[in-house]
Amino acid sequence: MYIRRILVAIALLGAIAGFVFVYFVYNTVFMPNTAFENDQAYVYVKSDDNFNDVKEQLTPLLKNVETFTKVAERKGYINNIKAGKYSIKKEMNNNEIINSLRSKNIPVDISFNNQETIANLAGRIATQIEADSLDLLESFTDQTFLDSAKFDQETALAMYVPNSYEFFWNTSAEGFRDRMLKEYKRFWTETRLNKAKAIGLKPLEVVTLASIVHEETVKVDERPRVAGVYINRLKKKMALQADPTVIYALKKEANDFDKVIKRVLYKDLELDSPYNTYKYVGLPPGPIAMPDISAIDAVLNHEKHNFLYFVADIENFGYHKFAKTLSQHNANKQAYVRWLNSQKVMR
Incomplete structure (x- = not known):
């Protein structure tokens, strides 16, 4: 009888210990451990982060950091940190949190x-992925890369076709740049290449002209007509005489691309710069800004007409008045200059 009581006691103690152990495991591994009210929160793990860095981000998101740490140790996550953007959903338990951080x-x-510049682009991308702006700029302007991709310092911006793309947050500067080269090649389909060839321009020249068209008018429906004017001028070997190229030249000369220039003056037309299309015939050395796809396609599908001139239309703001002769253009221009003067737009 005594032995039987001992065995029963041992069994009870074992059951209690087992219950405690199961409760501990459940509470540590499977109980919800999030402390936020939103549906989910995001964790950004950098490429050089260690477990303490990750834990620091998670601390305000978790009810119990200690239990999370224990499960992380048990599952080997502490020594297997992976960079990226991760979602922690409301009511996740420690096991689910670690699985998300490890593979999702x-x-x-x-x-x-x-x-407007390759430096501006680097700054823009740096706000969206882990790579910082200096690393991005260095990779964008790396001469070895540019040589292999058939770009140069003046045309480097042309490689980046503005759009929306899907990347992992921890993409490196070089990884982003290399992917964009692939996107550039994908953009220049056989159809687009044939259209460029038909108007006697190379893809880089199309982008350069498109950047001028883009800066000349914000009206997408007017861009093919504006592009047609410049195509006509190129065919006649006339100077493009595009004000946006002069503005770009002035900013480049001053090394100040934040400078606002609302009016091009006659003295500006004398600036000796390859970007000054009043002084030099043909296209400038590279794009003066990043043209969007509508501007590129406007050049490739330019309107065929006999216009050689255009000036802002003060009766229909945002659009332009087009002319076939210089006398017509001068009349249109005088009306525009009078309006500028009336508005006291001096620079």
Whole structure:
């Protein structure tokens, strides 16, 4: 009888210990451990982060950091940190959190447009992925890369076709740049290449002209007509005489691309710069801004007409008045200059 009581006691103690152990495991591994009210929160793990860095980000998101740490140790996550963007959903337990951090890197949508310089582009991308702006700029302007990709310092911006792209947040500067070269080649389909050839321009020249068209008019429906004017001028070997190229030249000369120039003066037309299309015939050395796809396609599908001139239309703001002769253009221009003077737009 005594032995039987001992065995029963041992069994009870074992059951209690087992219950405690199961409760401990359940509480540590499977109980929800999130402390936020939103549906989910995001954690950004950098390429050189260690477990303490990750834990620091997670601390305000978790009810119990200690139990998370124990499970992380048990599952080997502490020594197997992976960079990326990760989602922690409300009511996740420690096991689910670690599984997410270990294998569910979330892609991010990256978008960019209207960047005036390659440095501006680097700054824009740096706000969307882990790579910083200096690393991005260095990779964008690396001479070895540019030589192999058949670009140079003046045309480097042309490689980046503005759009929305999916990347992993921890993409490196070189990884981003190399992917964009592939996207550039993909953009230049056989159809687009044939259209460029038909108007006597190479893809880089199309982008350069498109950047001028882009800067001349914000009206997408007018861009094919503006492009047609410049195509006509190129065919006649006339100077493009595009004000946006002079503005770019002035900014480049001053090394100040934040400078606002609303009016081109006659003295500006004397600036000796290859970007001054009043002084030099033909296209400038490279794009003066990042043209969007509508501007590129406007050049490839330019309107066929006999216009050689255009000036802002003060009766229909945003659009332009087009002319076939210089006398017509001068009349249109005088009306525009009078309006500028009336508005006291001096620079």
